[in-house]
Amino acid sequence: MLNFSQFDHSIFEAIHQFALSLPALNPAMRVLSEKAEYLFYLGIIIYWFSRGRENKKMVLVALSAACAAFGIGNVISHFFYRDRPFIQYAFQPLIEHAANASFPSDHSIGSFVIATAIFLYRRKDGTAWLLLAGLISFSRIWNGVHFPFDVITGALLGVLSAILVKQLFQRWSLARRSLNAGLDLYEGMVRKVRGARYGGQ
Numbered sequence: 001m002l003n004f005s006q007f008d009h010s011i012f013e014a015i016h017q018f019a020l021s022l023p024a025l026n027p028a029m030r031v032l033s034e035k036a037e038y039l040f041y042l043g044i045i046i047y048w049f050s051r052g053r054e055n056k057k058m059v060l061v062a063l064s065a066a067c068a069a070f071g072i073g074n075v076i077s078h079f080f081y082r083d084r085p086f087i088q089y090a091f092q093p094l095i096e097h098a099a100n101a102s103f104p105s106d107h108s109i110g111s112f113v114i115a116t117a118i119f120l121y122r123r124k125d126g127t128a129w130l131l132l133a134g135l136i137s138f139s140r141i142w143n144g145v146h147f148p149f150d151v152i153t154g155a156l157l158g159v160l161s162a163i164l165v166k167q168l169f170q171r172w173s174l175a176r177r178s179l180n181a182g183l184d185l186y187e188g189m190v191r192k193v194r195g196a197r198y199g200g201q
Contacts, residue, residue, distance in 0.1 A: 011148045016144055019142055032135050037136065044059055044062060057121070058120075060182070065113050065161040066113045066114065068161045069109045069162075070106065073104050073106065077103060083099070084099060084102040085146065094142070095143045102147060103149070104150055105137065105151045106154065107136055107151075108137040108157075111137065112130070112137075115133040133158075
């Protein structure tokens with residue numbers, strides 16, 4: 001009977017084998033692993049500057065949750081250090097990567113925390129972002145830089161952090177007031193800048 005570590009390695013080997021049997025997909029997997037995360041950064045910027053106070057709340061929840069999730073992930077990586085697959089198996093991964101901690105996956109944390117925050121406010125948009133987060137995580141296994149458990153743990157950290165931070169802002173009056181006060185201050189500053197710009201013309 002396989003233990004958990006053996007099962008994790010077996011799933012990794014099955015997925016990474018596709019890099020050899022389906023090489024035509026490797027360029028797309030490289031893009032997903034190395035470039036797709038920038039779509040999340042762009043999305044956050046677009047949502048922030050689009051009209052609507054709820055969009056700005058969503059962005060602040062996403063960024064706050066990301067800070068919490070990455071902080072927890074960093075602590076976990078120090079207490080439960082794990083070599084990356086290409087170190088353990090001694091092969092060249094499909095993408096360049098430092099030989100640092102594999103567990104948990106930062107890419108999975110970052111993509112899933114933002115995608116989940118968007119989903120909690122905008123279900124249709126969020127579903128597409130969650131799909132992209134899943135593809136990014138899968139590509140990290142395909143390209144040989146993470147084991148399945150690395151990306152699953154990262155995804156769970158991202159999802160739970162987004163849910164808990166949103167609940168915090170909704171249920172804790174001090175956090176809710178601070179969020180609204182920050183948005184009021186920002187919107188007031190924007191109105192003043194616009195007023196000064198157009199008033200001087």
